[in-house]
Amino acid sequence: MSALDMEHPRYKALPKQPSIQRFFGSAPVSVAIYLIVIGMIVYGSFAGARNMGYNWQWYRIPDYIYTFTDDGFQWGEIAYGLVATLNLSFTAFVFATLLGLLIALLRLSDLIVGNAVALGFLELIRNIPLLVLLYLFYYVLGPVFGFDRYTASILTLGVFHAALISEILRAGINAVAIGQWEAAKSIGMSQGQIYRYIILPQSIRFMLPPMTGEVVHLIKSSAIVSVIAVAELTTVGRNIISDTYMSFEIWFTIAIVYMAVTLTLSVGVTYLERRYAVDH
Amino acid sequence: MTKNAPIIEAASLDKFYGSFHALKDVDLTVHQGEKMVICGPSGSGKSTLIRCFNGLEWHNSGQLVIDSIEVHQNAKEIRALRQEVGMVFQQFNLFPHLTVLENLTIGPVKVRKISKDKAEKTARNYLDRVHIPEQADKYPAQLSGGQQQRVAIARSLCMEPRIMLFDEPTSALDPEMINEVLDVMVELAETGMTMVVVTHEMGFARKVADTMVFMEGGRIVEVSPPEKFFTDPASDRCRLFLNQILEH
Numbered sequence: 001m002s003a004l005d006m007e008h009p010r011y012k013a014l015p016k017q018p019s020i021q022r023f024f025g026s027a028p029v030s031v032a033i034y035l036i037v038i039g040m041i042v043y044g045s046f047a048g049a050r051n052m053g054y055n056w057q058w059y060r061i062p063d064y065i066y067t068f069t070d071d072g073f074q075w076g077e078i079a080y081g082l083v084a085t086l087n088l089s090f091t092a093f094v095f096a097t098l099l100g101l102l103i104a105l106l107r108l109s110d111l112i113v114g115n116a117v118a119l120g121f122l123e124l125i126r127n128i129p130l131l132v133l134l135y136l137f138y139y140v141l142g143p144v145f146g147f148d149r150y151t152a153s154i155l156t157l158g159v160f161h162a163a164l165i166s167e168i169l170r171a172g173i174n175a176v177a178i179g180q181w182e183a184a185k186s187i188g189m190s191q192g193q194i195y196r197y198i199i200l201p202q203s204i205r206f207m208l209p210p211m212t213g214e215v216v217h218l219i220k221s222s223a224i225v226s227v228i229a230v231a232e233l234t235t236v237g238r239n240i241i242s243d244t245y246m247s248f249e250i251w252f253t254i255a256i257v258y259m260a261v262t263l264t265l266s267v268g269v270t271y272l273e274r275r276y277a278v279d280h
Numbered sequence: 281m282t283k284n285a286p287i288i289e290a291a292s293l294d295k296f297y298g299s300f301h302a303l304k305d306v307d308l309t310v311h312q313g314e315k316m317v318i319c320g321p322s323g324s325g326k327s328t329l330i331r332c333f334n335g336l337e338w339h340n341s342g343q344l345v346i347d348s349i350e351v352h353q354n355a356k357e358i359r360a361l362r363q364e365v366g367m368v369f370q371q372f373n374l375f376p377h378l379t380v381l382e383n384l385t386i387g388p389v390k391v392r393k394i395s396k397d398k399a400e401k402t403a404r405n406y407l408d409r410v411h412i413p414e415q416a417d418k419y420p421a422q423l424s425g426g427q428q429q430r431v432a433i434a435r436s437l438c439m440e441p442r443i444m445l446f447d448e449p450t451s452a453l454d455p456e457m458i459n460e461v462l463d464v465m466v467e468l469a470e471t472g473m474t475m476v477v478v479t480h481e482m483g484f485a486r487k488v489a490d491t492m493v494f495m496e497g498g499r500i501v502e503v504s505p506p507e508k509f510f511t512d513p514a515s516d517r518c519r520l521f522l523n524q525i526l527e528h
Contacts, residue, residue, distance in 0.1 A: 177373075179369060179371050179373035180373060180375065182336055182367075182369065182373060183367075183369065183373035183374070183375070183432075183435075184375075185334075185335075185336060185362060186334055186336065186362055186365075186366070186367035186436070187362070187363070187366075187386075187387035187391060187435070187436070187439050188359045188360070188362040188363035188387065188391045188392075188439065189359075189387070189390065189391055190359060193390055193391070197386060197390060198375055201377050202375075202376065202377050
């Protein structure tokens with residue numbers, strides 16, 4: 001027997017959604033509208049390109065990803081660029097997380113100086129554009145401390161994202177109930193032990209979703225180091241274009257490669273979250 | 281009961297939260313092996329007082345000596361003190377990411393530096409004592425409230441403390457689970473543990489208390505043995521309070 005008698009007068013109290021809203025809200029119509037809009041954008045750009053007399057050369061693109069020559073299989077420039085981007089992003093991420101954790105702990109501490117240092121760092125970094133920060137590290141601090149391009153890039157990305165990551169970590173740490181601190185203190189744990197064994201393990205699930213967003217953000221913002229000619233995906237794209245003038249094909253390809261990486265990452269982490277969403 | 285040496289001595293404690301005067305000139309002595317029950321209306325400072333006893337709150341003035349260590353905010357010995365003073369909370373505060381057994385061993389292993397095997401043996405022993413040996417490998421969320429609170433008691437006992445503090449240990453429990461927790465506390469009392477219990481469970485108080493304390497508005501209004509406390513309290517406010525909670 002069905003639990004609810006939907007014919008009963010009290011269920012009629014809810015006004016029906018206007019039919020126009022129901023029409024546009026239904027799944028097939030939404031998808032159709034979405035496809036039409038995307039189609040118009042793609043068509044528009046291709047039509048525009050045709051009017052410019054643009055000479056499409058998509059057939060040349062695969063060679064920049066990989067080739068089969070007499071010597072066998074070889075990765076192309078874009079593939080090497082991707083590896084360089086991943087390498088750069090990973091190194092910067094590790095640095096940013098360590099620095100971010102330090103900043104977060106300083107802000108959460110009772111030390112007045114620590115608090116001031118952390119807050120000063122946050123405000124400084126958050127209020128300087130990433131590009132200007134990169135110029136500072138490369139053109140100003142670079143000569144002073146002897147950073148090469150690569151080091152300057154890592155430092156820029158690391159420092160910039162450390163500020164954002166520290167806020168994620170702080171929020172995650174604060175999300176753990178205060179009672180956990182009290183229970184851990186009352187069995188005599190030190191501050192360090194409380195963080196390590198009690199608070200951080202519980203904060204991870206609060207941090208994972210925003211941290212994924214942050215990694216995606218970092219991979220995308222790593223493109224900015226192409227302005228100081230660090231060899232990575234975007235720089236490779238620029239170099240190929242200056243040789244071949246295939247700007248449309250190359251920029252589409254580069255965009256798709258970034259998307260493929262970041263989407264894989266997001267989907268992967270969503271899977272992890274589901275898998276480790278234990279009910280405790 | 282013949283009085284042993286004092287283990288908690290509070291003299292003219294004052295505590296402020298901003299401008300709110302939470303503890304007003306509190307004097308209290310707990311002797312070794314004594315069972316003290318503190319009651320009073322909410323906001324009377326009972327929880328604040330026992331939270332001072334293991335350094336979760338700091339008094340602003342006065343003197344507090346526990347187990348011959350003077351407690352104040354900069355005391356280096358505070359961690360050593362907390363190992364000797366167990367605390368059971370209203371909300372259990374078990375570590376949700378650890379199993380019951382891990383909840384019990386993490387203190388002894390990480391703080392007291394006892395070997396894991398030995399700590400597990402002790403932990404299983406205390407799980408027996410609180411009547412839930414079969415729950416060792418479960419996570420706290422899989423247990424009922426009463427079971428969680430008994431695990432919390434066992435967690436404190438695993439540190440082999442000399443004093444046990446209970447901050448309204450049964451207030452967050454469903455009625456049918458209150459007794460299983462109180463039974464464990466009565467058994468603990470019979471072992472001679474020094475206990476300071478904030479509770480409104482007057483049946484429990486009558487059964488185990490050596491001393492009853494009534495607090496109101498941050499002050500200690502009455503300290504007396506239970507025989508006198510329940511039949512002939514000295515203050516009117518205490519009598520009124522007892523009437524209110526014992527009426528039905």
